[in-house]
Amino acid sequence: MMNIAVAQSGGPTCAINASLVGVFRESLKEPEIDAIFGSVNGIEGIIENHLIDMKTLIRSNDDIELLRQTPSTVLGSCRYKLPDWHEDDTVYRKITNTLIQRQIGAFFYIGGNDSMDTVNKLSEYFREISLDIKVIGIPKTIDNDLCITDHTPGFGSAAKYVAATMHEIIRDSSVYSMPSVTIVEIMGRHAGWLTASSAVLHALGETAPHLVYVPETEFSLEIFMKDVRHEMAKHKAVIVAVSEGMEVPDGVQSGVVDNFGHKYLSGIGKYLEEAVRSEIGCKVRSIELNVMQRCSSHMCSSTDINESEAIGAAGVRHALNGETGKVMIFRRVNNMPYTVVIETADASEIANKEKFLPDNFITKSGNNISDTAVRYFLPLIQGELNIIMDRGVPKHFTIKESVLK
């Protein structure tokens, strides 16, 4: 008999709690596993021995279904990166103390790049001190930028929200008779996956988004202006999708700096809005999808939520099979019908690495997304959950603030 621990880390998504449910449900089924501890605020809870007995929190199938569709991280999160244990093992000894004291035989870390670094380092450290505690990473990120895996849990729901909202923004932007430009800024600091996913609307027959700019391509304000003017000749309401991480060359920027204030205040969307206003002078608006794109569970993809639960559950089975230092991944076996299998990869191959849009996902012009990409994205946004409502608003599973303190 052993206990297990699970923690959630990094930026919120719609699917992190579904992966937690996957770990929880699978562990309930395993006669080898006794207590299921939830660590408060990611690895910080393990360091500080701040664990919650999950069975006292999740008490019914209704709780499970509600938690599955609750956005963000019910156990809290952190942005904590472990130091190199060769240089300083203080924190590692604290972690080891907690895990031994709680008789924990396996630790599941749901998170992004940084958390997979934690999985890698912890499993190496345990191997070094010959401690038999399995460490398994369950990926999550709306950025979809993890290596090896076909896609990441949380991405499909974010992409579905972005597509649905972009569709509605197209309707909203098309009402007046005057020409206009609408710029939608979408998350993605280094990789353009989420921004690119807005192009799934082309499969519905929409010409918008007419222009899509991702960090994988070099950006030039001059070419951007040319692109916009070109689209304005064809469409009354031009819609542009742009990644927050687009690099704007300082030289280009200096020309309009006086018109749009300080850089840290205005993202790329606001920057381009001001540039269009000053150079073209038409009606122009910029929209930031902000945190809504990562937490709008009311528009989650059931494919994503179900897969996120399944990948959490698979993590438990792999740990019980004796694996450690592994990250669970998806491999797409077939696109039509869409079929994925869950496998493992070495955490060292995923930690601290990023995956970018392949060249053939971007059109040759560099300002839109290819049909190949749309075929990749579409299966990930399919299906809806039956959202549980309370007084007209989606209901959430929550833990009292006092329990988390």
Next chain:
Amino acid sequence: MMNIAVAQSGGPTCAINASLVGVFRESLKEPEIDAIFGSVNGIEGIIENHLIDMKTLIRSNDDIELLRQTPSTVLGSCRYKLPDWHEDDTVYRKITNTLIQRQIGAFFYIGGNDSMDTVNKLSEYFREISLDIKVIGIPKTIDNDLCITDHTPGFGSAAKYVAATMHEIIRDSSVYSMPSVTIVEIMGRHAGWLTASSAVLHALGETAPHLVYVPETEFSLEIFMKDVRHEMAKHKAVIVAVSEGMEVPDGVQSGVVDNFGHKYLSGIGKYLEEAVRSEIGCKVRSIELNVMQRCSSHMCSSTDINESEAIGAAGVRHALNGETGKVMIFRRVNNMPYTVVIETADASEIANKEKFLPDNFITKSGNNISDTAVRYFLPLIQGELNIIMDRGVPKHFTIKESVLK
């Protein structure tokens, strides 16, 4: 036999097309009515004789259901205010020509304050020239600031989206162990109805939004900072809802002007974010719900959509009863169970006027919303539509750009 015309005006909402469906469906039933003309881009379409035969566009019950749940204005919109006809009747004569040429006996204008001014002026003009064409206003605005009516079509859906999204933002903001402030900027230039509606979450047991600022109260940055500090002592993640229309005194603002750039670029949310950052120095974020709050039909209120259709249909019946220069309104007969009746008011009593939050909707402290207000808001956000999906994204009813040109 006569024909009728219908037009949509002002800013988009989730319910304007539902009111169009109401006018269309009711007109189909009436043996007195022959052609149903849709005017492209509001009154501009009447002025320019740019009308579409709606029966060629809406051809099935599937079309009707899809149009009911499509956001924005399918016929386009305008921001056109009629001049005083005593001074210049050129436009009035153009309108009259179109209506007579098309044998239109009744004109239905779906819109906000300005459109009700059009209803008022046109009906007066027709009376003056003894022309028997009925003019009826069907209200719509997410601002809920029309006089006499209990609430406006479109408001309930906007309020439901704001509440659902605010709920998700609360989850998103609560994950880290460090204290934080999240400021959500909500539409409403003069009246705080939509911002106030976010307080319905209190009925679900949420303490957030912890602070709500509406234009109906005087704003002081000093008191705001005191309020925020007070809430930070009680809650790790403080959530603030603020109306875009809050007046920030110039004197107060000058102190932080260097930190946040030009005013026309940053709304009140960004302004308060910078103020909290510079004065408190904690993690702080501002979020603008932007056009999503008026076009997110995927989270519309079925109460709102059904009422919006019903008020459109009622307009047709009142026109056939010989009324003109009237605006259709809701009167709330009972709150529990929620019951409304549809009546009429004189357009002159509604045009160009605004309705503000009553005093008892705001708490005595001036920084939150009362339970009385929550009881008013709750019935308006109840119920969901069965959203029609296409390849993972809500499907919309659209008219080809070439038809609208």
